[in-house]
Amino acid sequence: MPTPSHSPPSSVTWKTVLHHDLPASLVVFLIAVPLSLGIAAASGAPLIAGLVAAVVGGVVAGALGGSPLQVSGPAAGLTVVVAGLITQFGWAATAAITCAAGLLQILLGVTRIGRLALSLSPAVVHGMLAGIGVTIAVQQLHVVLGGTAQSSLISNVTALPAQLIAHHGHSVLVGVLTVAIVLTWPRLPKVKVVPAPLVAVVAVTALAAVTMPDVTRVDLPDNPLQSLILPVMPEGTPLEIATAVLTVALVASVESLLSAVAVDKLHRGRRSNLDRELIGQGAANAVSGALGGMPVTGVIVRSSTNVAAGARTRASAIMHGVWIAAFVLAAGSMLELIPMAALAGVLLVTGLRLVQLAHIRTLRRHDELLVYVVTAVGVGVLGLAEGVLLGLVLALARVLYRLARATVTATEADGVWTVRIRGALVFLGVSSLVRTLRSIPQGATVRVDLTVDHLDHAASEAIEDWRRGHVARGGSVEVYRAGDQQPGEQLEEVPIKALLAKLAAEGQQPAHLFITCADSRIVPTMITTSGPGDQFCVRNIGNLVPPKGSNSSSVDAAIEYAVDVLKVKSIVVCGHSSCGAAAAALAADVPEGSGLQNWLRHLEPSVRRAVALPDIVDPATGVRLSPADKLSVANVAVQLENLRSFPCVRAAEDQGRLELIGLWFDIGAATARSVLDRAPFLVRADEELSKIRSSGTASAIATNPSSQ
CATH class of the missing domain: 3.30.750.24 (STAS domain)
Incomplete structure (x- = not known):
């Protein structure tokens, strides 16, 4: 099978680096510079601290992290946190807190408990990001209008009317033009490959240099290395300092891990090692803080740009950090031409994009919108820690309420x-x-x-x-x-x-044969809400049913026993998201001659089927499936066809006593979908599941309650 595009190869070669990673690193470098400066300005940190974080995030996290295509640096999600720490402790102490938070992240990664951050309710996580996004957007709106941002969301909102009627000068023109370019540039099909923030900043900088000499511009030190503010011990109570360190570590960890999971869905290569990614992020934060830089996280904007630009290995992220360092040292004076209102315009759009309508629609369907809104409002009004805690308490209270409402x-x-x-x-x-x-x-x-x-x-x-x-x-x-x-x-x-x-005493009388993957994250009894004796289960890598005569005796025997002896009423083939077998089949990097390679040959018809299919969209979220997930859906349909190669299955189906059903389980959303052999290929599973429930079993197959 040919190796598809956007798939990191099993080993790094100079040809791969030169042809794919080098061009991608230049694209990411161009978008990272204005974003890093803007985030530093929005946080109230020295501008050079944002660039230091971008360099360290690219080189250290890129080299040591576990996500092959993720790009790290200063992130909008930490802007509110950093601004609060600077107000409370000062910048030098904030750098020390960043360093300590990095060491804590390393500890979390080494002890392999970092992934517990992903157990947070999605409503709380997205609500946290939305609250941060609104805070950033309102804050930067003041700068776009030529004014000065206030210290809190409430202060910014109350001061906004006066700011709107004030005299704005050239700054408002720069800011509004930047926002307009960032929003409209991606709609131009032939030029959208060039990042919109880069186009906006370059265009308005050129315009301001010619016609607007009075606008406020970026101010960098003449000697960047000598101007770094090294960390000092924070002054405060041990509880205040520990809370600050824990806040930075947890927020940076959650954002990095969520970004890594999202980036994995954009390419066909190896999945992220989340524990190693946490160690890499921790090392980057420790180094960044020690050098006087801002906190570092994995950043979805730069990471998705990296994938779209054709990166294949972690060399792209590392090189982008090198280019930033070289540019600041050799041509830093060019950055001082950028108007501050241009950076504020970029950050204004970035903040608003943290409030995603797709998340709101999904949470509304799952009856979790209240948790999202309460968390977002809490973060904006009370603060990050208070808002997240409020959201978690509400989410837990709703769980207890549902348990009490049988x-x-x-x-x-x-x-x-x-x-x-x-x-x-x-x-x-x-x-x-x-x-x-x-x-x-x-x-x-x-x-x-x-x-x-x-x-x-x-x-x-x-x-x-x-x-x-x-x-x-x-x-x-x-x-x-x-x-x-x-x-x-x-x-x-x-x-x-x-x-x-x-x-x-009575023996087994299951009503269903359930064929699913051996993936440790798949728990058939959880997916089907069934108990002992309810289903006959077959598990193997890739939930495969090799056609009759393929020398797969174990699978053959299980199917024939279930149909002829147990007289099951249905056979369910259940695939799932983030399937390692699908990813391995697409990457084609399984060791030659291994048992795994021999087994995955049964996936080749599914790969051919997936290549011929159009894009598949999740019916609940409207999100296009990644290539690996698309393959796992197509694979379910192929296995249903393979089942009909068994005479006993065909005979039972012809007699009307056996039904074949395809399901696809989204691990992250904990929901099941019904698989069709025609467009749209995935539909909500309610109808099929209701059929299975009516078959008279003690515990029927069902989705997680949130999917209904």
Whole structure:
């Protein structure tokens, strides 16, 4: 298979560096300079500190990090944090805090707990970025209008009316023209390969040099190396200093890891090693702080530009840092021609782009918009740490509320009361459950239908206590689990130990054969909300079903046993996002003659199918799938076709007693999609899943609740 474009090769060659990484590094260098200066200005840091961070982020994080195509440097997401630290401690102490935060990041990476940052609720993370973005945008709007930014979002908002009616001079023309170019340049199809911020800054700088001699411009020291402000110990209480270090470390880590995950979706090469990436980011922050530079994070704007420009290896990020250092030392005077209002215009658009409508729509569908809004408002009004903490508390409260809101209904028909319990019933919902049960008249005949994902000890005990009391007062109670044909004898039959004992005695009778990948992140029982005995499962690398006669005896035997002996009603093939088998098949860098290479040959028809397909878009987010994810979707459809090469499958399907279903699970969103063999290829899984639920199993296949 040919190696596709934008795929980092297994080894770095001079040809790759010269033909791909060198041109890409020049493009990233050109966009990094104005962004670094603008972020430093917005933070209130020395402008040279932004350039130091860009150099160190490119060279150190590029060389040591675990994301092959990510570019690091000063980021807009830390602007509010850095501005607050400078106000509280001063710049030299902020550099020391940056250095200490870098050491903490290294510790997080070494102990392999850094990835826990990705466990944060997406609503909180995107809300944090939105709050930072709005703060930056309102702050930089003052600079665009020729004024001075205030110290907080509230102060900036209240001072804005007076700023709008004030005399602005040439600065407003520079700022507005910059914003206009940044917004319109990408809409021009033949020239959008050149970064819009670079075009805007160069154009308005040239215009200002000729016609606007009075605008405020970048002011760099004559001797940059001698003008670096080295770190000093912060003055404050140990708690204040520790909080500052922890804030910088966590925000920088979360932003870097999220950026690395996003960049992985833009190319077909190796996935990021997130622990190593955290170590690389920590080393960069330690060095940047020691040299008097700003905090460093992985930056999605520069990273996506790097991928789009054709970079293949980490050499591009390293070289872009070298070019920045050489340019500042040899031609720093050229930077002093740039108007500050031009940098403010670039940062104004950058801040607004942190508020993404796609995220808002997705969170609204998942009923998490309130957490997003509260976090964003909290960050803007109260501060970063306070806003994030407020969002986390609200997200946790909503989880507890949902756990306490299991659906419990009691209805009467023909003298028989039916109590239906749905969802996850834990101790938080016991009070509501007991109120419903006590509303049933004494002596009534009662049927309790349990269709629960989880029933904890407190809830089980509450139902059993009520049952005994109701029976003692002359009533009768029968308890059913979903799918039971006979009433359960005791609620103690519901816990897992008793259920396994029952299965051991009666044997297995699964309704589904579930074929999925061996990826450790895929948990079939979680995806299908099923329990013991509900499904027969086959797992292998790439969720492959080699056609009948391909000498894959284990898979053949499992399919034939499931169809002929267990008489399953459906076979589900479930692929997933970020599939390592798909990435390996596209990169074509599997060791020659290895067992893995022999197995992945079964993926070649899927690769050919994926190449012939148009782009596939996720039906919920509207985002185009990466090449690897597109392959994993096409692969599900191919495996369904391969299933029909088995005579037993064809016969059962022709008789109407077997259904073949394709699913694709998005790990990051924890949602399932139904796979079709025609456009649009992916649809919401609700309809297919409802069919599976109606097949009469005790626990039906279902998506995560957030996908419904």
